[in-house]
Amino acid sequence: MYWRQTLLSSLFAVVVGYLVSTQQGNLFVGIGSGVAVYIALRVMIATFFRTRYWLSRGGHKSQSRSCPNCGQYIRRQSGNWILRCKRCGWTAGFPILRWFYHSVPVVQFRRSLGGKRLLLLVLGLVLMVSAPTMGTFNFDTDLGGPTDTDGDGSTDEVDLGGPTDTDGDGLTDEVESTGNVDGYPLPEADQDHKDLYIRVYVGNGIEPLTDQEKADLREIWADMPVSNQNDAEGIDLHITQVQLSQTITAKLSNESLRDQEEQIYKQRVPETAQCSVYAVVLVDATGDPVISGRGASPGYVSIVDGHATQRYNTEYTVRTTIITHELLHNVVGRFEDGSYHTSEGWLTRTPGEHGTQFYMSDKTASHLSENGFSESEYFENEVCG
Template sequence: MAHPAESAFVGAIIGLVTALIAFPTRVGRLLAPAGGAVVEGIRWTSETLPYWAFILTIFLGTLIVAVVVAYEFARVGYAAVRRAGPRTKRIIRFVTPNTPIGKAAFAFCFTILFLIGSVWALPYVIGDLGENSAVSNAGNFTSGDDPKSALENANDRMNDVLSGDVAAQGGAEGASDDERAYDRPRPDGDGDRLKDSWERAGETPGGAELPDADPDRMDLYVQFDYGSYTHPLSQRERQALKQVWADMPVENPDGSTGITLHIDDERDDGYGGAIGAEVSVSGERVEDVHQYYTAQNLGPRRCHYHQVVVGEVRGGSQVGFASAPGFGSVVDDERRAYDGDVPFRVHVITHELLHNVVGEVDGGTHTSEGWLSPTVDADEAFLSDAAKEELNDGLAGSGYYQQNLC
């Protein structure tokens, strides 16, 4: 007979799995604090123990969890079967072994499958551990690479991953001077392309909400859309991304520096979050960068919110594409390890958003140093003087987006 506590334990697991499948983003955010604690524990273990001891610890920990879960499910399942009707019992006997040896084998197979599933999912958990973790690039475990070699190989692939990521003139090939012309909303004291009256009201005339807007400090509203089988921003990525923009050396009318980044990736208001389809672009067509910047995906937010679509970026080593200037970008879902203070995807997203709001710098779209250099390098995690000068003149706007896509 299963105890009430055991039944509650099994019910909680089933409920949690069901909720994660139905509402992955929302439930993931609720579990973020606990998940962060687990990740920190794994990272501490990986940095403290020898490699073999770390792997053994992970295996034993997973094995213990698997055995406990299997045991509790077996007890609750047995109690439920005993109370079931004759038809249900016949069905259960038909799909499960009827002998003690068969039941033991069934339980053993269940445990092994649980272990395999846990190991398969482990890279998705530890892939965001950080640059100093011995298992940061855990996706390379399957290739037999030791952690040090995996990290070195990942760093070797950083070169020029952002060199061909730009659709100039806001994504319009051969755009005319008229299409490039941008009609900035005025008055706009802080230069963030949001009219002061809109920021005070917290909403545009068209109905796009501007929560926590400040007419005396630059605000940047970004909607994240996720293709199928991609990973939403982790709590660490969200915090790091906001901090990076808050630290931008941009002067504001209120005397502060930095840009307030607002992130929306939930479907509570009908926008942001899962697109409901796979995203795979090659960047060979300029339209690739803004094909998801539509009324269906953004509604009244168009030309007020930026959009970052997370999906697959095909071809070569490219990991992102963006309009320069503009409002659209696509970044790859891959979360590599590199020797930086921010996660890999945060570096890439910052680079692409800067293309959106800076446009051209000294006649080009990339700079020789800083966030807009064509490589993901920890030494380039700063805003170059040239890009800083452009931002202090106000966020660049795209006439092409304004006239053709909004």
């Protein structure tokens, strides 16, 4: 879907740019026109698909609020174009004007336009307006023949790089198109949408994740505002749970768990799936103070207190929130400013405190949208190599 949208927009942009360049006799006017057309088409297409996607799904839990009229806790429901209270009928915004600010298409248009696309659109328009002063473009320019930089009698080779990972989830397009990595199955893999495959190892004496906890985890990750090449947001979480016959104890307050992480990962995760599949280990946590979880940042292992099944007046169990927190450490690693945590959202140091941080911060969403999942040189070279 994504490459078709890109190809269609690119073709229109090239045609418009060429026609404008030939008619105006100015290369820069043509480039500006092409950039403006490309961005406009991409935004229109992205807005259409995002609107269709989010109209059917309803709003984020992080966007919920109390009704100012009756106090009912509400969020936009599937099929609603605008946030509306079912109890009293209150609707967000002013009549008529609400359609230009609060409606799903307008919200998705703003998100589709974004900072980078808006900047490129402005750049294209600036070129169109100011380019006539930059001179003309001569189509009779001699472009020369093939280049042979090294003088070996052959034209310069093009470096095509390594395997392609379109969606940035650490799984190559080839792996996701075949649905397995060296024979290890990756069901429902999508090369245009980020997939996160985890194996949850349950130590002896620990209650396995319930169906509700697994459903909560899938919903949490699906609701994350992380962009994908198919213009749908979220990360698809795929869970495999394995019951162990032995007890696993971990002192999570240690400064480093690298040796234990490596031992657990190499011993538990099938060799063919290593550095493609993430391990979440539910353990008996010890230490003073007792810490609920630790995760490699970045890496492929999260160690979580398996007994933390309490809810504390929130909709998620503690271990559900800790698994989400530690898995984000795995895939985010370190931010550009060198930090591992954020001031809000799932990656705060206390995401479950009073149930106030159950959402993805803009900082985390932007990092994952732009960079994809972080690779771990340690795991790639020392553990999986």
